Amino acid sequence: MILTVVKKIPITDNHLHLSERGRGIEAIRDFERAGGTHAIVVSLPSWMYGVIAKCPEDYDVGYEATIRMVERVNKETGVKAWAVVGVHPAELIKLKGRMKISEAVEVMKGALERAQKLVVEGKCVGIKSGRPHWKVSEEEWELSCEVMEYAMRLAKEVNCPVQLHTEGATEEGISHIGSIAKKVGLPTHKVIKHYSPPQLQMFRKGGVFPSVLAVDGAVEKALEQGDDFFIETDYIDDPKRPGAVLGPKIVPKRTLSALKKGYEDALWKIHCENVERAYNVEVVV
Numbered sequence: 001m002i003l004t005v006v007k008k009i010p011i012t013d014n015h016l017h018l019s020e021r022g023r024g025i026e027a028i029r030d031f032e033r034a035g036g037t038h039a040i041v042v043s044l045p046s047w048m049y050g051v052i053a054k055c056p057e058d059y060d061v062g063y064e065a066t067i068r069m070v071e072r073v074n075k076e077t078g079v080k081a082w083a084v085v086g087v088h089p090a091e092l093i094k095l096k097g098r099m100k101i102s103e104a105v106e107v108m109k110g111a112l113e114r115a116q117k118l119v120v121e122g123k124c125v126g127i128k129s130g131r132p133h134w135k136v137s138e139e140e141w142e143l144s145c146e147v148m149e150y151a152m153r154l155a156k157e158v159n160c161p162v163q164l165h166t167e168g169a170t171e172e173g174i175s176h177i178g179s180i181a182k183k184v185g186l187p188t189h190k191v192i193k194h195y196s197p198p199q200l201q202m203f204r205k206g207g208v209f210p211s212v213l214a215v216d217g218a219v220e221k222a223l224e225q226g227d228d229f230f231i232e233t234d235y236i237d238d239p240k241r242p243g244a245v246l247g248p249k250i251v252p253k254r255t256l257s258a259l260k261k262g263y264e265d266a267l268w269k270i271h272c273e274n275v276e277r278a279y280n281v282e283v284v285v
């Protein structure tokens with residue numbers, strides 16, 4: 001009898017969402033069945049939790065829901081999950097309808113401080129921030145950059161990463177984000193741009209670490225260039241928008257297909273070492 005030894009490899013989805021109103025644990029079971037082992041679960045914008053935010057404390061609802069989902073994943077499945085919570089850049093637009101824009105900025109900064117506190121308490125491993133990917137006024141752009149820089153400062157203080165939701169990647173934009181991180185002193189491997197294209201050279205040059213969206217062909221294209229990136233689905237877990245982004249099985253699927261092509265060392269780096277170095281966690285398989 002011939003026994004085929006299947007080597008266990010860590011498979012980490014670096015950015016997905018799990019909602020108590022969505023498929024939640026069931027989505028993670030799909031991820032696990034496909035070969036997934038680790039997941040970074042990111043908080044959704046406050047209004048997705050039915051919150052009309054007016055003060056920093058209002059963000060706790062979404063933060064706590066994210067942490068609850070992570071606890072359930074760790075208890076009820078074989079996947080190891082960690083939470084990243086923070087403030088979506090679109091919060092500025094929502095908040096400024098309820099208060100002066102200067103006050104909106106303070107609310108966002110206060111909410112980021114609450115995220116930092118959760119990192120210190122060991123309930124989260126990173127802070128989410130960013131700047132708009134849609135057209136905004138000059139003032140809104142400047143203030144969004146100020147909030148993002150503040151998030152980087154908070155991350156630097158406690159040696160955790162930021163996961164950034166920003167405008168589409170261009171050389172100029174990535175270099176600008178990297179220059180802010182450099183000014184703050186946050187190292188490149190902790191400045192993670194979620195929803196990234198597989199253009200590693202641009203990220204290296206700019207000093208930002210890409211989390212490559214696992215659309216068809218993107219992972220292989222990135223692997224051809226190196227192993228300094230993460231892989232993500234941005235699975236949104238919204239029952240009203242099925243198939244809006246990638247499903248939870250995609251990262252395992254792309255990884256196992258790349259494994260067959262001989263990228264084993266690079267895949268270990270991406271799914272284990274890069275994760276450990278960015279989030280100060282241990283990836284065990």
Ligand SMILES: [Zn+2]
Nearest residue numbers: 015017042234
């Ligand atoms: Zn997302």
